[in-house]
Amino acid sequence: MTRSRVYRAGRLEAEDFPPSELTRYLADPDAVVWLDFTEPTEQDLAEVAQALGLHAIAVKDAVQKHQRPKLNHYNNHGLLIAYETSINAKTGALHAQELAVFLTKQALVTVGKSSNMSMDAVTERWDEEADQTAAGVGYLLYTVLDAVVNSHIDSLGVLDDLVEQLEDAVFSESPTSMSLQKRSLRTHKSLNGLRRKVSPMHDILNSLLRRENPLYTADMMPYYQDVLDHVLYANEQVESLRDLITTIHDTQVNLQGNRMNLIMKKVTSWAAIIAVPTLITGVYGQNVPVPGTDHVWGFWLSTVAIVLASIGLYTSFKRKDWL
Known part of the structure; x- marks a missing residue:
């Protein structure tokens, strides 16, 4: 475990406590606990899993890499898998950091499956909006999802710039240019990879917005609805960029045919x-x-x-x- 926090009535009461104290904090119904792990094993999560009553399958999925983005429901908790993404502006390569999140009534456990995964931006937001933490796990989860979806939108912004460069290069470079073809295929590959990370988020947010969801609160619904709007925008952008890349490829093929x-x-x-x-x-x-x-x-x-x-x-x- 790399970090931990305890909130009570919107106030930060303890930080970086050992896992052995988790049960004591959970005994207080007004306490909200956050635990953060980086590249743990199932043994590393054993003590937390016992205290929170986590299902063995959920723990296994949280540790294994390359899971599909999803939200699975168990008896007394849920497991959410999502990806924070970034795009290299020079090469167009997609970098995705996998994140698993355990959800209970009083606890939020984040599991970063890469050493590059950082929760600093999220904790800074918690510190800036301390009053909102009184909403409990629902608000903590909202900030995590908001950070994830914002990373998708930022990645799409970089891909949008790369696609515009490809549009200009179609007519400024030779239709037989290998460099243009490589950039086009690399951008298309990154966009498809991002699509697999963005598209399932729609179902995840819809599930969280249902009234039968244990974490459902009327006060948090506008926040989750805002994240859902961002997800819908990201999905629309993905499809729009895919169409543009297809058009660029077709234009390049037509130019090659006309030249021939x-x-x-x-x-x-x-x-x-x-x-x-x-x-x-x-x-x-x-x-x-x-x-x-x-x-x-x-x-x-x-x-x-x-x-x-x-x-x-x-x-x-x-x-x-x-x-």
Whole structure:
């Protein structure tokens, strides 16, 4: 356990206490406890699991990595899995920090599955809005979810900038540019990864907003509704950016096809121009008598025919924009 706090009536009464004192604090019905763990094992959570009556499956899911975002309900508690995300503005790579949260009537237990996971921003908000902590676990959970969803929106903002850069690059760079294709695929991959983290949050918030939810309080509903609105906005942004990337890819493919058609058109036109001299010289290369053979005027006649036919074809193709 890395950090712990006890709130009573909106006041911070104790901090960084050992797990052995958890049962004593929970004996007070007015106390609200927060515990924070970083990369724990099932053995590390054993004492807390016994004090809070946590289900063995819930403890296992909280420890194992790469869980799907979800909210599972058990007899006297719930387990929420969510991801805090960030995007590298240079590479477009997605970084996701997995977070498990145990929910009980009096306790909130956060389990960071990565050493990079930090709850500092959340605890700073608790300190700034000390009066709101009187709402208990419902408010503590709200701030955690709000931080998670805000990280999704921040990530989408970075991806939006990257997609705009791709839109500009489609026409400023060569359609066959490998750099453009790599950036496009990398951005698309990060967006799909973010979509898997954002999309399930809608069901999680809907579940928390139900009246049969043990943590339901009318006072906290506007806060959770605000987070749900942010989730809906994030989902809309994800789908919009996916459509944009698809459009960018289709545009790039069309540009490549148009470029290939232009090249084939030019090659075909030059082949047609070259075919005329080849035809004329081929006729005079036959081993049969041809008018003008062994005469100077025959040479000049074939030469003039080659020049005039080539100029005529070139002018015709140029007028049709084939060259």
